[in-house]
Amino acid sequence: MPELPEVxxxxxxxxxxxxxHRFERVSLKWPRQCPTPGVIRRELPGRRxxxxxxxxxxxxxxxxxxxRTLLIHLRMSGQLSVQRASVPSDPHAxxxxxxxxGLELRFSDTRKFGRVYLVRDPDEFLARLGPEPxxxxxxxxxxxxxxxxxxxxxxxxxxxQSIVAGMGNIYADESLFRAHIDPRRSASSLxxxxxxxxxxxxxxxxxxxxxxQGTSFDWVxxxxxxxxxxRVYGRREQPCATCGxxxxxxxxxxxxxxxxxxxxx
DNA sequence: AACAGCCCCTGGGTGC
DNA sequence: TGCACCCAGGGGCTGT
Numbered sequence: 056m057p058e059l060p061e062v063x064x065x066x067x068x069x070x071x072x073x074x075x076h077r078f079e080r081v082s083l084k085w086p087r088q089c090p091t092p093g094v095i096r097r098e099l100p101g102r103r104x105x106x107x108x109x110x111x112x113x114x115x116x117x118x119x120x121x122x123r124t125l126l127i128h129l130r131m132s133g134q135l136s137v138q139r140a141s142v143p144s145d146p147h148a149x150x151x152x153x154x155x156x157g158l159e160l161r162f163s164d165t166r167k168f169g170r171v172y173l174v175r176d177p178d179e180f181l182a183r184l185g186p187e188p189x190x191x192x193x194x195x196x197x198x199x200x201x202x203x204x205x206x207x208x209x210x211x212x213x214x215x216q217s218i219v220a221g222m223g224n225i226y227a228d229e230s231l232f233r234a235h236i237d238p239r240r241s242a243s244s245l246x247x248x249x250x251x252x253x254x255x256x257x258x259x260x261x262x263x264x265x266x267x268q269g270t271s272f273d274w275v276x277x278x279x280x281x282x283x284x285x286r287v288y289g290r291r292e293q294p295c296a297t298c299g300x301x302x303x304x305x306x307x308x309x310x311x312x313x314x315x316x317x318x319x320x
Numbered sequence: 321a322a323c324a325g326c327c328c329c330t331g332g333g334t335g336c
Numbered sequence: 337t338g339c340a341c342c343c344a345g346g347g348g349c350t351g352t
Binding site: 087131132147164165166167168204205206207211308309 | 322323324325326328329330331
Binding site for chain 1: 343344345346347
């Protein structure tokens, strides 16, 4: 699913249900979902959930003892839920964590792109991620430095997790619309003023999306209301809310891209 | 280093 | 109705 706002929403919901519970067993039915199955089976049982957090699009399950951390990436279609073990499991729940009190943490993932890791040092594991877009380290100066000399489309760079952690296709399109910038523009062509505008737009869009619990789409993620506030994503041929020009859908860097050809330059 | 292109998967939608 | 084809929110890997 899931970009930063949807992952953040997931973390907030799971936090209430998971903190304090103890892992008892792990069932791994799709080997590629977990690159180190032996480590997880050996090290996870007996540990309790101390806290949950998010870094980019990764979910971090902090444990006690604290020398291991469970990391989950939902990729395209992953969903996490906490259920009673007696509730029938859905056929795509390839990874199931049995908890105390008869509960299960289920990782459903239709497209099987999601990943689960148990690591010693999450900071090291996530070292290549860029700054959090809502944190102080993500600022116009950082953006300007990263865009310098980069000829690729600005949209493509916004999707690079080493530049800004957690951006995805929906919110990249929405941010560029709100900044009035054409997603095909070379990153190095942006003026300082445009970078400042884009920086503000990214923050505003993500904050609004978190406030509305993210965007619900298809069968992958539900619960959010942000889809009704999107201005370009998924609105091909519908009139731009600002000028009435039909929204265009093009391909940039092999990703579907939505823009208003009149408002974005 | 930067970048284009391919690949991993499944299932829903569309057009013939 | 059946079926081939296209499409998808992510990201890692390859070769140039």
